[in-house]
Amino acid sequence: MKDASVLFKGMRGGLKIHIEDNSDMDRVRQEIIDRLREGRHFFDGTTVNLVFTGQALAPLDRAKLIEAIADEIEIGDVEFGGEPKRQEIHKSGKPHMFTGIEEGMTRFVKGPVRNGQRIFYEGNVVVMGDVNPGGEIIAGGNIIILGTLRGLAHAGATGNSDSVIVCFKFCPTQIRIGTIISRPPEEEDDINPVYPEIAYIKDDMLVIEPVK
Amino acid sequence: MGEVIVITSGKGGVGKTTTTANIGTALALEGKSVVMVDADIGLRNLDVVLGLENRIVYDLVDVVEGTCRLKQALVRDKRFDKMYLMPAAQTRDKNAVSPEQMQKLCNDLKEQFDFVLIDSPAGIEHGFKNAVAGADRAIVVTVPEVSAVRDADRIIGMLATNDLSNPLLIINRLRVDLVKRGDMMNIDDTNEILGIDLLGVVPDDENIVISTNRGEPVVIDEDTMAGRAFRNIAKRLLGEDIPIMDLDEEDTFLDKIKRLLGMDKNKKH
Numbered sequence: 001m002k003d004a005s006v007l008f009k010g011m012r013g014g015l016k017i018h019i020e021d022n023s024d025m026d027r028v029r030q031e032i033i034d035r036l037r038e039g040r041h042f043f044d045g046t047t048v049n050l051v052f053t054g055q056a057l058a059p060l061d062r063a064k065l066i067e068a069i070a071d072e073i074e075i076g077d078v079e080f081g082g083e084p085k086r087q088e089i090h091k092s093g094k095p096h097m098f099t100g101i102e103e104g105m106t107r108f109v110k111g112p113v114r115n116g117q118r119i120f121y122e123g124n125v126v127v128m129g130d131v132n133p134g135g136e137i138i139a140g141g142n143i144i145i146l147g148t149l150r151g152l153a154h155a156g157a158t159g160n161s162d163s164v165i166v167c168f169k170f171c172p173t174q175i176r177i178g179t180i181i182s183r184p185p186e187e188e189d190d191i192n193p194v195y196p197e198i199a200y201i202k203d204d205m206l207v208i209e210p211v212k
Numbered sequence: 213m214g215e216v217i218v219i220t221s222g223k224g225g226v227g228k229t230t231t232t233a234n235i236g237t238a239l240a241l242e243g244k245s246v247v248m249v250d251a252d253i254g255l256r257n258l259d260v261v262l263g264l265e266n267r268i269v270y271d272l273v274d275v276v277e278g279t280c281r282l283k284q285a286l287v288r289d290k291r292f293d294k295m296y297l298m299p300a301a302q303t304r305d306k307n308a309v310s311p312e313q314m315q316k317l318c319n320d321l322k323e324q325f326d327f328v329l330i331d332s333p334a335g336i337e338h339g340f341k342n343a344v345a346g347a348d349r350a351i352v353v354t355v356p357e358v359s360a361v362r363d364a365d366r367i368i369g370m371l372a373t374n375d376l377s378n379p380l381l382i383i384n385r386l387r388v389d390l391v392k393r394g395d396m397m398n399i400d401d402t403n404e405i406l407g408i409d410l411l412g413v414v415p416d417d418e419n420i421v422i423s424t425n426r427g428e429p430v431v432i433d434e435d436t437m438a439g440r441a442f443r444n445i446a447k448r449l450l451g452e453d454i455p456i457m458d459l460d461e462e463d464t465f466l467d468k469i470k471r472l473l474g475m476d477k478n479k480k481h
Contacts, residue, residue: 115363115365133362
């Protein structure tokens with residue numbers, strides 16, 4: 001038996017995980033989880049980007065692996081060795097803008113997002129719970145909040161002004177979509193909607209209306 | 213084996229030290245052995261509130277640095293035999309202690325006591341990290357003001373990253389008259405934002421000021437509203453099921469008569 005089928009290496013903002021060729025997937029998964037548990041405190045409260053190198057993984061194995069890791073730590077961007085690197089796409093095309101708002105990568109966040117916490121994700125974000133004052137959600141795509149938005153939400157942060165913000169109750173400090181910034185009117189004591197609303201951009205104006 | 217509970221708030225001046233002193237005393241009244249640890253190194257207050265200032269010889273920093281034994285630094289209360297104080301050093305600052313050292317101290321203390329209460333300093337920096345390092349549970353104190361609730365929210369998030377996920381909430385200095393007029397956040401408003409279990413509500417009570425200055429925790433006096441609130445909090449910590457005090461009962465007998473006769477101008481709904 002080999003000593004280890006995975007090798008960990010630190011990198012800026014995350015971890016590089018090298019998987020030895022011809023390793024057994026169940027074993028790889030277990031080893032990664034064990035290693036992460038050892039350093040659990042180290043990852044507490046931070047988002048960890050992952051880059052996998054070495055043995056190429058089947059899509060199903062990838063999904064299983066990510067799912068298992070997500071139970072242990074907060075995962076940021078994930079990159080697999082076989083895929084073309086994001087930076088390369090940047091170089092080849094225009095400035096990178098997230099386009100998957102109809103259908104694309106999405107991060108699910110268990111709320112509440114409290115004061116001082118910031119969720120930053122390149123794709124869409126779904127928050128299951130409230131976003132409190134001082135909490136920030138910044139997404140490349142749409143933001144869906146299954147709760148009350150009292151903090152800040154920025155959808156389409158990489159420039160996609162077609163993105164939307166939906167939440168059960170809007171009482172935000174500020175909302176932004178693309179490059180448009182908006183805040184609630186100062187004299188609004190009695191605006192207290194009890195139905196879900198959607199915010200989007202129409203003619204360069206940020207509009208909020210009931211979800212129909 | 214006892215339990216280590218940290219009392220924290222983020223914002224200063226909301227009553228962490230008073231709360232620590234009163235919960236500690238109330239637990240002692242219930243016959244539990246209690247030690248209160250003042251983690252506010254450099255700005256210690258707990259000794260003053262408990263009226264034990266002039267009995268301090270060694271302090272927490274002396275213990276972690278090995279200048280004295282744990283037992284030597286513990287100050288026994290003048291009223292209750294099973295209640296002790298671990299005072300903070302006044303001539304040092306928060307950096308004199310590390311989270312690992314606090315953890316060890318807490319573990320040593322909980323071998324000997326039923327309850328170890330840690331009075332956390334304000335802020336979210338090193339002092340806070342020290343205070344929560346050895347804790348098994350956390351109590352968050354807030355007052356019904358927007359800024360204090362913001363800070364409490366921040367602290368609850370930080371506690372979660374320190375493995376203290378389900379803290380208990382104490383709403384301190386609630387003024388029933390202001391809440392009734394709609395001029396102060398009520399219990400529901402606070403709960404809606406923070407969303408954690410409520411351990412107790414302490415009404416604003418001038419007796420607190422009097423007792424704090426005298427170095428006698430208010431909880432010793434059974435006749436005060438705040439004292440009763442703290443006794444209830446201690447009982448809830450011990451697992452008793454006591455409903456949150458109906459603060460309306462603060463009405464004096466005269467008020468009730470007036471209301472009966474329809475003389476009360478601020479009619480209740």
